[in-house]
Amino acid sequence: MAAFRDMEELCQGLLSLLSANHAAAQQRRLLGRYGQMMERLLEAQDGAEQQLREILNTEKDVAQSLLDAKEQACQGVAELQQIEAKLQKASEEDTHLKANLIQLTRELEDLKEIEADLEKREKEVDEDTTVTIPAAMYVAQLYHRISKIEWDYECEPGMIKGSILCGEKEPCVLVVGM
Known part of the structure; x- marks a missing residue:
């Protein structure tokens, strides 16, 4: 914007130069202003180029981070x-x-x-x-009391062995099955 104002002033200065015929002094002054304007334009151009480089670098960084994010998403x-x-x-x-x-x-x-x-x-x-x-034991005890038979309770299940003294004091073996 400042460069446009400077150009406008330069144009007005040139118009006044043509109308006043103070050509040499105004020409020097206008040339000085023209030089200043060119310096400002070059500075503005350098600044714009620097901003463009920064924008490009930022875009590269953003693009790379976008690619990284896509890879992470995959x-x-x-x-x-x-x-x-x-x-x-x-x-x-x-x-x-x-x-x-x-x-x-x-x-x-x-x-x-x-x-x-x-x-x-x-x-x-x-x-x-x-x-x-108990009933079998009761019966066995009853037989023992009546007949004096000695019962062997450690025989096979379902069997009761017993012995009784016969007349000559020799035992007789008696086997009873249940």
């Missing part, structure tokens, strides 16, 4: 796809494990029911055995 997308694939695989494995857990839970419940049934049967067998064995 890497991020690739990583995201890998993570999504891992997540899908983990989800499938989780579903499979949950199905196995449900199946194992059912099997455990079935085994608990079987165990409870076995415990119930075991108690029934124990009750039956408890009732039978």
